[in-house]
Ligand SMILES: Nc1ncnc2c1ncn2[C@@H]1O[C@H](COP(=O)(O)OP(=O)(O)OP(=O)(O)O)[C@@H](O)[C@H]1O
């Protein structure tokens with residue numbers, strides 16, 4: 001359940017009145033998501049025929065100094081035809097407002113549902129949409145460093161401590177030590193860089209059938225190796241949830257969809273196994289940290305770090321490098 005802050009009806013109506021979107025008709029808290037408070041807002045619309053929006057209140061996890069990057073990126077991509085929600089600017093032209101010391105933004109509502117068991121046609125469409133974002137962001141003027149890079153994975157895993165990691169799974173301490181050492185040694189340099197989404201899991205993609213209707217949750221977006229985003233998306237889409245089963249049909253479709261819009265170069269393709277291992281380690285690290293630091297009985301269930309430790313082992317196995325050969 002992710003509505004951390006109560007906003008009374010009068011406060012909500014006053015807030016919505018700061019935007020030129022008609023009068024507030026309803027505001028319903030959205031249960032999905034863990035980082036921010038989100039509401040589905042219905043208004044009369046500017047012409048009285050009704051309109052829907054997502055209102056997001058940024059809670060503890062987001063540095064609000066970075067909001068212009070995240071929200072400006074949505075506007076930039078939407079203007080170039082990417083399926084991302086536009087930010088609704090307030091009557092004074094601001095991208096976000098501050099209420100009770102917290103930043104809030106009103107964002108276009110996009111139709112669609114997040115799939116839990118993707119089919120190849122959907123993976124193909126997601127690959128294509130990801131490439132479209134990489135290309136469309138080429139002239140986005142702002143930059144942001146990746147706050148979840150290898151150094152941050154090392155820091156988070158160190159904070160877990162060997163005993164904390166062993167509490168999750170006896171094999172985990174050795175697995176992450178080996179992965180960190182190898183990845184720091186072998187991390188590629190000189191590959192093309194761009195804006196990347198960095199968290200394009202199925203729950204961050206809205207779909208209508210096999211069409212992508214929305215890419216959402218750009219709050220990890222940053223400038224980094226472009227193929228790293230392909231690797232992250234591959235890890236997020238091509239396995240069963242527990243990471244035990246790899247689906248070659250989803251993999252082929254995702255990579256083919258991506259290549260249809262932005263063909264990978266030979267060096268990018270060759271780097272995918274190590275990039276994918278790095279992507280998995282990033283989610284092992286954040287999940288392990290949350291696993292050990294989420295209070296018992298909290299509203300949000302921590303996600304299983306081992307689901308990504310298994311994927312990491314898959315990518316580390318040279319026998320599986322062929323998965324990317326035809327990318
Ligand atoms: N533009 C949009 N159009 C339609 N629905 C949206 C939109 N943005 C968000 N949602 C809905 O709100 C839910 C929560 O959004 P989101 O995933 O951005 O929340 P969050 O708390 O920031 O996420 P997370 O915890 O995954 O980082 C989504 O699962 C989706 O159902």
Ligand SMILES: N[C@@H](CCO)C(=O)O
Pocket residue numbers: 199201283286287303
């Ligand atoms: N998508 C991430 C959460 C954001 O870091 C995960 O599934 O672990």
